[in-house]
Amino acid sequence: VIASGICGSDNHILDGSIPLHLPAILGHEGAGIVESIGEGVSTVKPGDKVILSALPQCRECDSCLHEKGNCCLKEDMFSPVGLMLDGTSRFTCRGRKVYNIFGTSTFTEYTVMHEFSVVKADDDAPLENVCILACGFPTGYGAAVNAAQVTPGSTCVVFGLGGVGSAVVLGCKAAGASRIIGIDINEGKFEKAKAFGVTDCLNPRNFKKPIQQVIMDMTGFGADFTFEATGTIETMIAALESCNMSYGVCVIIGVPPAKSQLSFDPLLLLSGRVLRGSLLGEYKTRDCIPVLVDDYMKKKIDVDSVITHKLPFVEINKGFELLRSGKWCSMIELS
Structure with missing residues (x-):
């Protein structure tokens, strides 16, 4: 994970407004580089720049197949269990299971995601800016x-x-x-x-x-x-x-x-x-987010203007303080 935005939903989890299995790794507005892939993965390869989406697009379920649907039935947002589809978590701390958030968990150096939640981005896209195309901006x-x-x-x-x-x-x-x-x-x-x-x-x-x-x-x-x-x-x-x-x-x-x-x-x-x-703005993520990235690269949409702070990852708590204080206008990014 190269960069991640802080979304209001992350704060809602911390204040208890959105219940979630804990302990968990939060964050769902991420962008990074593929380190490795599992068996059968064909749409991305190691070295690809990608955006990490909390809203998947499996391209197989009723919602994905419908012309107007974008709420993929493999989502883990509305009744989150914090696990992969096989019922396991890929995160542990001192031998204890740590839950995933919305199938993403971007407040970490490395994360594990299903292929249908990973969106390939333009090779020249600045990940520290386009990470908010994972959620806040398109929403x-x-x-x-x-x-x-x-x-x-x-x-x-x-x-x-x-x-x-x-x-x-x-x-x-x-x-x-x-x-x-x-x-x-x-x-x-x-x-x-x-x-x-x-x-x-x-x-x-x-x-x-x-x-x-x-x-x-x-x-x-x-x-x-x-x-x-x-x-x-x-x-x-x-x-x-x-x-x-x-x-x-x-x-x-x-x-x-x-x-x-x-x-x-x-x-x-x-x-x-x-x-x-x-x-998420009714966008089908794997189909539409690459188009948004392309529009950003062509300066058709102004993503940069809604980013008010860029902080190193070690200052993540400061980022949440800025969010809660109301002194910031829009997105905060960590890198």
């Missing part, structure tokens, strides 16, 4: 261009201006949105958000009325597209209520705490609103 960018299919001239609202939210903004801008409203309680993120393309920055704590009512007042009838990138039930409801009642599309991206329940008035949907989720 946000694809939510805008694939899941919502943002239209030119539209109004978009993004709840949460961290790494994923910033990628949403870039996706909305690339799709031609004319107005992008960014919402976050950390106003320190506003300056960079505007540089990404946000036209209006709002802190919900600065208003006496619910932020969804503020959005309605600003837009007249609600936004065309809204995105939730924080992972709280309150912001999910606010995002849904902020979009146009007849044709608004609300996309849920944030990961809520385990066993959360989303409850809302069904009349919100009967009028025509669409509420949908999006996993």
